[in-house]
Amino acid sequence: MRRDLSEKSVGRRSFLKVAGATAGGLIVGGVAGYLLNPGEKVWTTVTETTTKTVTGTATVSPTAVPWEQYFPRADRIMKDWELKWTGWDPTEYITTTDWVRSIDWGKVKSKYAGQTVTMACEGVDISAPQTFQPGFQGISGASLQLFGIPPETLHEKLMAEFTAGTGRYDTAELFGAWAQAYFPYMIDIRPFAQTYGVDLKDIHPAFRMMNTGPNGELLGVVEDADLHSFICRKNLLDKAGLKIPTTWDEVLEACEVLKPIGAKEGWYPWITYYSAKGFLTFWYWGTIAVQFRDVTYTRLDSWEPNFVGDEEGGVRALEIHKKLLEYSPPGSINNTYELGREQWLAGLGAMATSHQCWPRQSYDPELSKISPLNTDNIIEIRPYPKGTTNHAPENITTTYLGIPKTSKQQELAFLWSVYMNSQESSALMGCHGTGVESGFVSVISNPKVWKGQPAYKNIWETAWTAATETFVYIPEAYAIEEAAGAEIYRYLDGSEPSAKKALQNAEAEVRKILDKAGYLKTGIKPPPWTVEDWCKEHNEVNPKP
């Protein structure tokens, strides 16, 4: 059975079209739209175990096993237009390696048939696990229960469940930025990986570093691996006689040229991915600030926050951030991810920086007004604009599927997490435009996959230079980002006229939190914050193209 992953997004887009038409429809739609997304959903277990049986031409199956019908495969996930667009043979696997195809599921089934495993999912991404639920239930004989939790409360909810030790969830989606807060409550998945021949080293170090503990223990399998790129509508730049910018100075110059043209044609030079007060401000500024290598979130030897930068690169980044807001639609200072995405896909901007989702969704003719498939738009994906350095360090966010120590189904939970997040399934999710992106080296480096998710090419080429998007990986990361973001925001909204002062205030706030939490006394070194440093510390090879 094929499930439409972008159902919700499509619903929202067509809803927007309605918004232009009638206010009455809006009111009804507003209610309906909300009702579609209630607090917590529980899906009843699907007992029928068949996925789509392949019809037509003979099934070509590399490993002829009885449970092949449950393997993730393009024709079982993708939409028709997507299959046509990629030009793949829909009955062939697009990945070279996939651990789902090598696990002995017969043995698994005899052990776990009839048992139940539960999962806590972030509300908006519920379609991802749902897609793989029937397949997993078929291949393991177990049943899977999904609990959707609204994203804005997921973190608190999980922490409350974990600290209370309820054992309610056997596996949970964990946001990498806050991974350190979860560590005490999660198992190390490496032993299970060993047992089932799951190659965890295939996870790119850029997406592994946040979820690795001090002793190398791994929190979970990567489910969503996000990295920023620069995207633009080349056709608009061409028309204005502009080359695709590669530095921030060029970006701002291009904005200045595009501004009057956009004003006439009803679009803006820039779309702000997110900037709203708090951690989003910190992240957006951070993605720019890391292009100026002198900025270190903490001085690596002393925990001393350094947002201003030795050469004041942080100040420069904050000024760029504020300038970009002026080239964005009004109100972008408070943009959240959702609003920025609406604006980009509605064709309100010429350039933006974003994770992989925007580029890929730009192509979707049902989702996007700028799809190259049915308009004359040309979507270009490039490395992040440079600051003062030659390398453009990227900025990472990840989601992991972790297994709490309190789970009574740890092994089954592990099997579900690797089934749902295998190379093939993650590649398909990325190419399906769900916004859930693959973090495996074997996937993002695979040119065949690039046909379905063009952003991966750029990700593969730049991931090795990446730095963390968040503050260093300590449990207080969120509090720190929130506090620092609020201070930085004051420069953006004008209540603090000096960018430098705003950053210094942010440093002071962070110092206070670190002091309270005791870091300044312990003398332990902060963890590394670039992929290069991390690989050195863990004796790993940093995969480069």
Added chain:
Amino acid sequence: MSKITLKNITHIYDKRVKAVDNLSMEVDDGKLVALLGPSGCGKTTLMRIIAGLIYPTSGDVYFDEDRFTDIEPERRNVAMVFQFPVVYATMSVYENLAFPLRAKKLGEEEIKRKVKEMAEFLELTPYLEMKAGKQNAAIKQMTSLGRAIIRDARCVLLDEPLTNIDPHSRLILREKILRYRAEKKQTIVYVTHDQSEALTLGDKIAVMNNGILLQYDTSRNVYERPASSFVAYFIGNPGMNLIECAFKKVGSKIVFESDGIKVSLPYELAKEVEKETSGKVVLGIRPEHIELSKRKVEEGMLGTCVLFEDIGITKVLNLQLNGTKVRAKNPEFEVEVGEKLYIRFPEERLRIFNSKGEIIL
């Protein structure tokens, strides 16, 4: 202070209930008219039409010579006291009394003086600062009266002001109304279903039934020459005896006969009845006008006392004359139940009505 003129007023509620039926009357400037009639006959409706709270289905209201039918109540300058005491519950008694004056935009000093005067007059001074809503019905009605008479309205409409308060307060309130009237010479329509009240207060009495104005005259005339058998029966306590009789001319007399009743009148006096083709009329005599005797009297009819009520100032006898029942009233007469009496209807006291109830004689 104005003359009130009502011209052919008809009011029909909900297209079904005819509450006032083609009613015309005039209330002269400075007079008190008592509007009398049984419950539900349309008195309140008529008052509300005069006040402007109801727009009549047809007909017109005039004050002096000006037509006011289309004028809003707030611009009529008519004062009204309602049957059920109405006060502005959230205001003090003082503010209640001041309300119509404030509506007239009088100065604060003048208001204060007038309210004080009125409170004094109505003995409301101790209550002035209290919430009107918290007072008993009597104080409320007194307040309501004060509100009506504190300003110089065109006329004052009092819709059964005493009906819903206790008997003691009723006396005080009535006294206040009388004193006010004596001092002010205001045009007043006083609605009541209490006839003694009507007869004692009114310069003129208007008797209504079923929305129709039956008689509008001085109290003496209403009592002595009721315009109809209804009025005859309605006024008086007990009302006039009404006896249906056949009549025939016997020599120079006309003889009226019913079961146990036989009365004759000189032909010259009663010849009007001959126009009555049905051969039947209604004979009327007030109980207090019936002559009683224990000894045989000339032309006396024999009856038996079946009920004797001593109501203090007077006594009421229920008499059976064969098939006819008659009530008599006499302050002195003592009689045992079952005793036989001789009864006489004095000629000059007899009233004769036709079969429609209209007075003939």
Added chain:
Amino acid sequence: MRKLNPGLLMSIPTLLFLFFWFFFPFLYNIYASMHYWTLYNPNIQFIGAENFIDVLSSIDFRNSAFASFFYTIICFAVELPLGLGIAVLLSREFKGVGIARVIIAIPILMIPIGTSIMWKLLTMPKLGLLQYFSEVLGFGVIDFYGNFWLASLLILLIDAWQWTPFFAIVLLAALVSLPREPYEAAKVDGASPFMVFTKITLPSIQPVMVIVSILRVLDLLKLADPIFVVTKGGSGTETLSAYIWRVAFKPLDIGYGGAVAVLYWILMFVLANILVRRFKSVIQ
């Protein structure tokens, strides 16, 4: 030995319930507020009044207190008169008044966050219907999300759209249950419609008005949903509730959150007491 008062005995379950539902969390909150305590750090340290000092010296706390009062005042100042006006209109008898009374109740039935989202969709630059009209009429794109005054206007619109009917319906119920007689008396007494309204109608519904107003004001002080949707707390629109959520609830800082909550509680308690005391006589 003194015998135990049976009345007291009977109320023990209630008192216990109150204790666990109200006093216990409250005392716990006070305890938390005096400690460095986060959900992810097992070490809880006593730090005395430090959290309180931090909260009170925070610019954001002071700004959000201001914003809370600001929105409470403007929303209340718009919703009460508007609601009263609607109630007065709907208290008259005219054709279709029944349907009008039902329609006016619809916004209350909507989920608050849904209302906010609906308005956000209406005001999205270049995409929302309101923005479309604004451009057609030559006002250009309006910065409803990034400008304090315009964002406040939108927040006011959202709150008023949802909660004006609350005033309207409660006041309407009060109006239609008023006795008719004083109105007739007032007409006869020569009062103008304005005088009737101010001297009779308003005083008569004043107790109801005071009660809904107190409820609404206390509710407005907790305003958060439209803030999250419109600005995420940016551009000076962050209210106390939004602030608590951002700095305490979200980072799982029980101690700091406890301190803010205690201050917030004191504020609400004082305010509620002032209001109730001030209007006690009216309510009774």
